[in-house]
Amino acid sequence: MIFQQIKVGNMDNFAYVIADSKTKEAAIVDPGWDAGILLDFCNKNNLKIKKILLTHTHYDHINDVEYIFKKTNAEVYAHSSEAEPIRKINNKIKIIGFKNRDKINVGKIEIEVLHTPGHSPGSSCFIFDGKIITGDTLFVGSIGRTDLPGGDLKVMAESLKRLKELDGNLEVYPGHDYGGKPFSTIDFERKNNSYLE
Numbered sequence: 001m002i003f004q005q006i007k008v009g010n011m012d013n014f015a016y017v018i019a020d021s022k023t024k025e026a027a028i029v030d031p032g033w034d035a036g037i038l039l040d041f042c043n044k045n046n047l048k049i050k051k052i053l054l055t056h057t058h059y060d061h062i063n064d065v066e067y068i069f070k071k072t073n074a075e076v077y078a079h080s081s082e083a084e085p086i087r088k089i090n091n092k093i094k095i096i097g098f099k100n101r102d103k104i105n106v107g108k109i110e111i112e113v114l115h116t117p118g119h120s121p122g123s124s125c126f127i128f129d130g131k132i133i134t135g136d137t138l139f140v141g142s143i144g145r146t147d148l149p150g151g152d153l154k155v156m157a158e159s160l161k162r163l164k165e166l167d168g169n170l171e172v173y174p175g176h177d178y179g180g181k182p183f184s185t186i187d188f189e190r191k192n193n194s195y196l197e
């Protein structure tokens with residue numbers, strides 16, 4: 001498997017590339033900014049971008065979705081409750097709405113969806129190969145805001161409880177570089193993130 005964390009834009013966003021190293025099929029997670037850098041990485045590694053996966057649809061995570069769609073014709077995966085913002089960007093984009101526990105395949109890699117609302121109604125995490133991409137639900141040492149439209153502190157608390165119960169060895173890859181390091185583990189967050197105590 002090829003897995004790459006790439007810092008993009010001016011808001012400390014992280015985008016991710018997940019690819020099957022045999023079939024060369026790839027997915028880009030949260031292409032908020034710097035699509036050129038993401039496409040370059042894929043080109044250099046001979047990857048074919050088939051899917052764009054979105055942890056949620058705030059502007060800073062979807063700003064470059066259309067650019068990548070136009071270059072690759074990739075399908076866009078988002079939680080069913082947040083498909084609308086993508087439809088508004090470009091109605092030619094094929095949007096596939098997912099729900100909790102759905103599986104998304106990238107080549108032979110199976111990615112499981114964990115719906116973790118609170119930061120936004122459709123906020124979701126992606127679990128695969130001992131890793132979890134947590135979007136703006138869980139950051140290293142902190143969590144996402146719940147005061148934006150659609151945010152809900154109580155719902156967030158329930159989602160965090162579910163994250164806390166996951167395997168401690170799971171590596172946590174957040175949607176922003178807001179912590180002391182770019183990624184951690186569930187176990188590290190249990191010990192160092194006051195929201196997971």
Ligand SMILES: [Zn+2]
Pocket residue numbers: 056058119136144
């Ligand atoms: Zn957000």
Ligand SMILES: [Zn+2]
Pocket residue numbers: 058060061136175176
């Ligand atoms: Zn964000």
